[in-house]
Amino acid sequence: MHQKLLTLSYAFFLILTPVSGHSQSPPSAAIATAHPLATKVGEQILGAGGNAFDAAIAISSALAVVEPYSSGLGGGGFFLLQNKDGDNVMLDARETAPAKSSRDMYLDKEGKVNTSLSMEGPLSAGIPGLPAALVYMAKHFGRLPLSVTLAPSIKYAQDGFEVTERYRRWAQFRLKLLQRYPSTAQIFLHQNQVPPVGWVIKQHQLARTLEKIAKTEGHSFYQGDTAKQMVDAVRDAGGIWQLSDLKNYQLKVREPVTGNYNGIKVTTAAPPSSGGIVLMSMLNILSGYDLDKTEPAQKKHLVVEAMRRAYRDRAIYMGDPDFVQIPTSRLLSKEYTDRLRSSIESTIATPSNTLPGIKTKDSSHHTTHFSILDKSGNRVAATLTINYPFGSGLVAGDSGVLLNDEMDDFSAKPGEPNAYGLIGAEANAIAANKRPLSSMTPTFLETDDRVAILGTPGGSRIITMVLLAALDFKAGNKPDSWVSLSRYHHQYLPDIIFYEPDAISEDEAKTLGAMGHELKKLQSPYGDNQARYGNMQAIMWDKKENKVYAASDPRGEGSASVIK
Numbered sequence: 001m002h003q004k005l006l007t008l009s010y011a012f013f014l015i016l017t018p019v020s021g022h023s024q025s026p027p028s029a030a031i032a033t034a035h036p037l038a039t040k041v042g043e044q045i046l047g048a049g050g051n052a053f054d055a056a057i058a059i060s061s062a063l064a065v066v067e068p069y070s071s072g073l074g075g076g077g078f079f080l081l082q083n084k085d086g087d088n089v090m091l092d093a094r095e096t097a098p099a100k101s102s103r104d105m106y107l108d109k110e111g112k113v114n115t116s117l118s119m120e121g122p123l124s125a126g127i128p129g130l131p132a133a134l135v136y137m138a139k140h141f142g143r144l145p146l147s148v149t150l151a152p153s154i155k156y157a158q159d160g161f162e163v164t165e166r167y168r169r170w171a172q173f174r175l176k177l178l179q180r181y182p183s184t185a186q187i188f189l190h191q192n193q194v195p196p197v198g199w200v201i202k203q204h205q206l207a208r209t210l211e212k213i214a215k216t217e218g219h220s221f222y223q224g225d226t227a228k229q230m231v232d233a234v235r236d237a238g239g240i241w242q243l244s245d246l247k248n249y250q251l252k253v254r255e256p257v258t259g260n261y262n263g264i265k266v267t268t269a270a271p272p273s274s275g276g277i278v279l280m281s282m283l284n285i286l287s288g289y290d291l292d293k294t295e296p297a298q299k300k301h302l303v304v305e306a307m308r309r310a311y312r313d314r315a316i317y318m319g320d321p322d323f324v325q326i327p328t329s330r331l332l333s334k335e336y337t338d339r340l341r342s343s344i345e346s347t348i349a350t351p352s353n354t355l356p357g358i359k360t361k362d363s364s365h366h367t368t369h370f371s372i373l374d375k376s377g378n379r380v381a382a383t384l385t386i387n388y389p390f391g392s393g394l395v396a397g398d399s400g401v402l403l404n405d406e407m408d409d410f411s412a413k414p415g416e417p418n419a420y421g422l423i424g425a426e427a428n429a430i431a432a433n434k435r436p437l438s439s440m441t442p443t444f445l446e447t448d449d450r451v452a453i454l455g456t457p458g459g460s461r462i463i464t465m466v467l468l469a470a471l472d473f474k475a476g477n478k479p480d481s482w483v484s485l486s487r488y489h490h491q492y493l494p495d496i497i498f499y500e501p502d503a504i505s506e507d508e509a510k511t512l513g514a515m516g517h518e519l520k521k522l523q524s525p526y527g528d529n530q531a532r533y534g535n536m537q538a539i540m541w542d543k544k545e546n547k548v549y550a551a552s553d554p555r556g557e558g559s560a561s562v563i564k
């Protein structure tokens with residue numbers, strides 16, 4: 001596996017032409033992550049002579065320990081990497097469907113989707129990709145051995161980390177599921193209930209699993225003891241994993257999606273994330289308007305119409321590129337963009353069901369993002385997930401690995417919404433060894449003067465959050481503005497603009513309503529009292545000012561650090 005991938009990665013780094021202006025190095029390094037302990041680990045690794053890629057390994061594994069509801073060894077994600085010479089790659093560590101998966105595996109006798117199977121327990125778990133990415137990054141991009149980069153997370157797993165309000169919220173959200181499996185409850189609950197703030201969560205088995213990954217360069221996880229522990233636990237719980245699923249897991253090295261928006265070079269996620277294509281498509285449509293000169297309600301109308309059209313294409317065309325052919329160049333072509341733009345009426349909403357597409361019945365979780373810039377100019381934007389908070393809820397026996405529930409990102413039935421209300425078609429139907437379509441959108445933005453590294457969790461809303469941040473970058477604002485912007489979102493279906501309480505004023509809501517838009521002020525995307533969504537982690541290097549900025553979303557508990 002590694003030999004083949006090695007060749008691939010060198011090929012990419014040789015083929016891709018550098019973007020402009022790489023002679024200069026940043027005056028400071030920067031890190032923004034969703035957890036202060038993970039940011040600290042990143043600082044330690046950079047301080048110990050590691051580069052951005054070493055820091056990414058250390059941060060990913062630390063988040064796997066201290067933010068267990070968001071990402072982990074039992075999940076996957078996308079790492080957008082750029083070296084100091086400006087060459088980009090995306091490491092695709094997305095989960096795969098086990099070989100015994102089948103198209104209709106979540107349908108009951110009446111043909112209805114059983115979401116408890118696709119979102120909870122052993123059948124909801126795809127084959128994890130994160131460990132493969134950590135090993136790969138260490139081998140090909142890092143300077144330090146895994147014994148050094150994984151050491152901080154092993155320590156946090158052994159010594160424990162303290163429960164926060166955020167931990168409590170997500171544990172409460174999935175309490176019943178966490179109570180279902182003793183292997184899970186004994187780690188993540190206290191006396192079978194949500195632990196109090198300050199309670200220390202120790203994960204000794206996970207520490208051992210991490211140690212073995214460092215020692216065997218991942219062999220233990222994909223072919224050794226850990227593989228066996230996980231497969232046994234999944235099978236005992238009624239799942240379909242086989243040892244061969246883990247053995248056959250392949251990390252993929254992909255060429256990022258790139259484009260240009262008003263002079264900003266955009267480098268972003270490739271399929272199996274829909275994020276990059278949808279983001280570029282929205283930006284392409286919007287490049288036909290002078291948004292800075294458009295009054296606010298009108299601007300939101302145009303942005304929403306762009307969102308609607310790009311998410312429609314997501315639903316119809318997108319899936320794992322190794323299984324379906326996505327017409328990327330056509331979707332991002334000038335001709336097609338012009339056609340989409342000309343279908344937008346300046347003062348009337350286009351009902352989604354009048355666009356040719358997918359008919360549906362009507363019907364938001366967890367993930368993490370971090371951004372890194374080192375002093376050589378190497379960059380990492382990584383969005384990692386186990387999908388819903390605490391994933392499948394199943395800790396796979398003695399491995400201590402909490403498994404994902406990424407299988408719910410497939411379209412279990414064409415036209416039926418998943419947990420994020422997203423619908424899909426044949427392109428994202430379940431098949432053995434296939435990767436479910438994602439919305440994760442780690443992104444770099446670059447002009448001659450400014451470089452941005454950003455991304456966020458948030459399910460289907462990830463892509464529109466990155467869009468709003470990109471528009472704010474274009475407007476000349478800095479990371480603290482992008483991460484705290486009030487957000488609004490449209491995803492084609494349901495045909496509704498969802499917005500944070502202060503994102504759309506009463507007057508604007510009236511204007512948009514009169515245009516025919518249906519609006520919904522968010523109460524809570526998670527079934528709790530959360531009316532705000534996302535957890536963006538962003539960095540900007542201003543080359544003219546010779547200054548680096550970093551910001552962590554005020555909605556979360558993360559921390560950003562600029563390191564002199």
Ligand code: DON
Nearest residue numbers: 365366367438439457458459
């Ligand atoms: O890959 C995806 O698009 C989803 N599994 C991401 C889930 C997510 O962001 C949940 N976070 N709040």
